[in-house]
Amino acid sequence: MSENSCIYAEKIRIKIYTILLISISIISFSGCGVFSKKVTIDNVVTKTDIELQRKLEEWTEQLYSNDPTVRSSAAVSLLGLNLLHAQEPLVKILRNNGEREDVQISVINAFGFTKDDRATDILIDLLDSESAPIQTAAAESLEKLKTRNSIRKMSETMLDPKQSISVKLLLAKSLGNTNDRDAVDPLIKTLSMDDIRLRQVAMESLEKITKQPNMNDSAWWREWWTRNRSKTREQWLEDIVSKQEENTQQLESKIEELNFEIAQKFIKLLEVRSDKMDPKPLIEAMESDYPNVRIFAAKELVKIKEPSVINALIHAISDEQKEVRIEVVQALGEIDNDDRVIKPLIQSLSDTSLAVRKEAAKALGKLGKREAEEDLILALNNNTDISLICSIIESLGQIGDTRAVDPLITFLGHKEPKARECTAAALGKIRDARAMEPLIAALNDEQERVRWYAADGLGKIGDPLCVESLIKLLSDPSARVRESAVTALGQIGNQQSIESLLKALQDVDKRVADQAAESLLNIKKIDFEVMDSIATTFSTNKDYKRAEIILERQIAEYSTKPEFKEEILQAKIKLAKTLFTMKDLQKALGIYEELVKQFPDDDTIKIHLIQCLKEMKQFDRALEWYTIWIKETSRNNQLCWQGRLDIANAMFEQGKYENVKSLIDGLQVEDLNLGGSEFKQNFQSLKDVSVRELFNSKTVSQKSELEESLNVENKK
Structure with missing residues (x-):
């Protein structure tokens, strides 16, 4: 075994001991909030057999988990013990035809991942399964084994005259994927078989292994193999290097899995700690060797409102792991009652990681502190990544400081549509009149989303001078843009806007028409006559519910003014008729009975009242x-x-x-x-x-x- 392999193997043994020790810690010290980095194994050795049996039972049970990751990890762990009784449940699963398909596939994949050829015969048998996924998994695992024993058995089965052609096809392909020269001779023999499909697959596999041109002449291949059967020294070295790289990758993968398992044990201890509001265990966990533990601790720390927590998070903002820094930045963005978090977040705008810089910009926007305004503007002008630019622009909009208006106006002409879109939205949030003309110009942008955010921004600014431009936008081919335009007109709410909204009620797109109606309802100041016109239009369009809302508002706002006495009477009659049409008879009846008492000589009211009672x-x-x-x-x-x-x-x-x-x-x-x-x-x-x-x-x-x-x- 090479020196590197020995080092990796030793790392794995250390990780396994660590897992056992953490498991014992969970049993013995549940609720303890402080972790010691130094753990001795003297007291554990006597418990190894018991602990091993417990792990065997746990892993066997996990083979039936609904989580494919858990199943795969359990199967790989059992095979890694290299014990006969640890392999038994895996073999039993493979041989049981009534077993769950997903469980069988996880076990099949585990044999391939670990390159364990003890189940080669069973995997070959599974190539004849009625389940296509199981066939595929078995074939892929067989090609990963790459041992002399597995290649020999695969070759013998492929050359067996009694074997089905479907199994032979799968084996021929898998042998090619092994890239092993031991498969060359059997594949050449396959070229003499009658089945044209099998010959074709064998030929492709030979080409893959030997890197020779596509030759379908079996005689040519036999002659070539006779000349090249003995490997050159360079070829053997190439094979050794390739094998060593595979072993290294496998060991690294195993170490990564063990690291993950150890981290999960630590996290479990943190989850079951007795005092959830004690920050000390979490602060100590921020110094853990495992990034996942530090990430978990950061998420939990933000829930505790204590000064020491903020100090710990600020310290961790320079963590070596990008993922941890991202989580810490997000956590600091949740602390809106302590200005100490602003400076570290501003510093993170210069982080080496783009993802961290984006999260820092978002966090500053979420906090909405004006102290960050100039640094965000500086970062905006010093970065070229479009996703980061958009995050900064959005944050400037959230903060709402007018110092950002002029720099943002420049970005309305950015070459990237996403930047123009974010800028239009941000300027709308700031609501500064300087942005009106640039936003009006943006209504003609070639990108639909830019036009609709520009319209939205103009609505928030609320200047009647932009009404004409918004009315033109009601002819835009995009329904989403027209919808944004009617929303903006409703926010401005002058007479010209109302007239345009009444016309927009006939828009061919239901969403636009509905939004026009909602915009009319949301206008705060409307004259009596205009309200009457809106209510009449709603009734004509059979939008009785909105007609009811306008009529009730009309009555409530003007009933105390004597000069509108006759108009209020007519409004109440219209309201009662509307309610009658909506079958809200009880409410309509109440209005009619009130009116008939106020106007005893009005026969029309009496007729409507009786009609309502008859209907009821x-x-x-x-x-x-x-x-x-x-x-x-x-x-x-x-x-x-x-x-x-x-x-x-x-x-x-x-x-x-x-x-x-x-x-x-x-x-x-x-x-x-x-x-x-x-x-x-x-x-x-x-x-x-x-x-x-x-x-x-x-x-x-x-x-x-x-x-x-x-x-x-x-x-x-």
Whole structure:
């Protein structure tokens, strides 16, 4: 074994001991918040067998995890022990046809990853599986083994006349992917077989291994192999170097896995610490050798409001690992009540990592501190990466300091659309009038998103001088741009904007039309007549809910002004009609009853009130109103008696003959003439028919009772 291999193997042994020690720490010291970097193994040796058995059981159980990473790690760990009883559960899984497919694939991959050829025969058998994913996994693992034993068995199976052609095809391809010269001779023999597909795959594999041109002549290949069977010294050295590189990569991968597992153990200890508000264990964890532990500690520290926490995070902002610095910068961006975080974040704008610089810019924007304004502007002018530029621009917009306006206006002409888009949005947030003309110019930008953010920014600035430009934007081919334009017009809200928004209600895109309607609703100051026009337009468009909102607002804002008394009456009638159309009958009824009391001589209101009561089937309440109105004045007689007759007819149609008879009898007590000769004749006719129906119904009922009684007697 080479010196490098020995070093890596020793690292792995150290990592395994560390994992065992941490596992024991979790059992023995759960809740302890302080970690010691120096751990002796004297007290652990006697527990090794027990701990090993526990790990075997744990890894075996993890083979059935739903997480593919956990399954793979468990399978690799079991194979790494190189113990027969550790391999048994893996073999059992591969041989069990009823086993979960994902579990089998994880185990198959583990054999390939570890280059463990003890299951070569089983992997070859799995090439004949009914499952395509299992076939693929088995083939890929076989080609990774690259041992003399595995190549020999694969070759023998491929040359076996009794073996299926599908398995032979997979083996021929896998042998080619081994890049091993031991596979050359069997592949040349395959060129003499009858199946053209198999010969083609074998030929491609030979080309891959030997780097020779594509020759399909088996005689040529046999002659070539005779000449080249003995490897040159250079070829052997090349193979050795290649093998050593593979071993090194595998060892490095194993060390990385072990590092991850150790880090997870540390994190678990941090998670179960007894006092979650004690920062000391987390501050110590910030000095851990494992980046994942430091990242976890940074996330947890920000939850604790204590001065020592901020000092620890500020110290960690220079961590050697980029990922840790990113997490620390994000954590400092959450601390908005301590100005000590500003300077370190500003310094991070010059970090060697682009990702850290971006997060620092975002954190400063989130904090919104004006002290960072000049440094952000400086960073904006000194960087060329578009993603960083956009992060800085967005932060300047969040801070809202007007010092950024002039530098930002320059970036409205940037060659990158994303930069222009972010700049338009940022200028809108700052709301400075100096940006109006540049934003109006940006309404003609070739990029859709730039136009819509420019419109959005103009709406936030709110200057009526830009209304004409925004109205032109209502013809933009992009619905999203038109939607932004109607939003901006609503934010400005002058008469010209309102007229344009009313037209935009007819936009072909429903989102634009809806946003125009919402913009009209959100305008704060509107004249009575304009409100009336908006409500009428909503009603015409059958947008009754928004019509209701405008009418209610109109009534609330102007009902206290005497000069609008008649207009308010009409607005209330419109509101009640709108509610009636929406089937909000109870609310409509309340308005009509209020109006009929205020305006007792208005027959139109009375008609609407009765119509509402009829729709609600509240006939008794309607009859009460008719009685009240007849008593008030004889002028109401015709209206009320006709209404009573209509109610009697409605009851008759519902089969309520007894109610009809009682109603007419009661009305006759009030007036023997029943409202006059015309009404009396109709009432009398309706009563007579109701009496006949009642008699017929009673006769049928009596006959039915008699028949039922006779049936009972007959049964006796």
